[in-house]
Amino acid sequence: MDSMVRDVFKDFNLNDVEINMISEGLEAIELKKKAFLITPGKDVQHIYYIRRGCLRTYYLDDSGKEHTLQFAVEGWWISDYIALFGRERLKAISYIECIQDASLLKISKNDFDNLCERIPKVSGFHIRNLERAFAAFHRRILENLTLPAKDRYVNFVKTYPNIEQLVKNYHIASFLGITTESLSRIRKELALQ
Amino acid sequence: MDSMVRDVFKDFNLNDVEINMISEGLEAIELKKKAFLITPGKDVQHIYYIRRGCLRTYYLDDSGKEHTLQFAVEGWWISDYIALFGRERLKAISYIECIQDASLLKISKNDFDNLCERIPKVSGFHIRNLERAFAAFHRRILENLTLPAKDRYVNFVKTYPNIEQLVKNYHIASFLGITTESLSRIRKELALQ
């Protein structure tokens, strides 16, 4: 477990004591493709670090359509952040589904908060991640406001080339906010150019 | 300045030493309606806390259309987060415009990072804010994916009733990702019901 922790925090030069403290709250889990990490209504208490594999968070609306909020691959964190980080603690509203067999590290938000308080490097780590994610979200919202579907797809492929090859067509469509049919047509158009 | 700091961090019970440390990096500034805090191309080094007034961040696309990323009122923080929090330090890409005469507190990202390292309460404060904002962003993206324009407007009014009365119609339209004409028609429809 210690070497995993060292890997997660690789830019932060943790000492042995700190690594031990962190390891205590961690649990390694394996997840098979198509398995669910979280489903709507469940109590969300944990954040998950992805050592290997690929997952996605999606919301299922009343009419049965899926809307992909997030993909996550090696080195990313995933959870139902609306439930976990919101002002009021809510139950999960989304699904988190395994897209490719995955190895995860699981830690409770409580334990993580405690580590943040006790180990400045951990809070530094958390802040860095949150800030970067924050910038990325601003970008995504801006793109959604600014660009037509075709350009959003092109950007997606450019930004996440590794994810594009891994996931289904309709996963990408639901991430971009379009239908599979539209995405299919967009791809055709791009292929012709 | 000290009482202002106490006010910003009111849930965190700072002691006098901490308050002094924080005050050192702060600068109070006043901004008149229609003034710009940030314009594209500028170097972004600061975060701004709003004590009074209202501002908005918007992006101007190639075709001359405005896209509002964020409104901010009393008690909120504002900056060009894509530039400030992104992986690479970029120049500003957006405008931040004063919508209502404002009193701000200005602090450089550098100073703030240092305070985070030296005062756990400050990093706790920052983490709490980032996490909440993070959840809010997830919500906004989900809404944009899920809901038609009319429902997004209804939600906006419900979520930010104070902002709705303060800003121009076309500010809201560009926040929701629709045209002023569409918003006008939506309002008409809602008024009839």
Add this chain to the structure above:
DNA sequence: CGCGACGTTGATTTGCCTCAACGATTGTGG
């Protein structure tokens, strides 16, 4: 008062959706 900024309304266009049918690919049990 008069001008410019803002909001509304109407006519038309368009990007994307919906519905439907049909290939292609994947996975599974015999």
Add this chain to the structure above:
DNA sequence: CCACAATCGTTGAGGCAAATCAACGTCGCG
């Protein structure tokens, strides 16, 4: 390992929500 089914992706026809273009009221400010 093949056969078949289920899942996934593509294509076409038609429809709709919202954009565009254009004109006109209205409000606020110099």
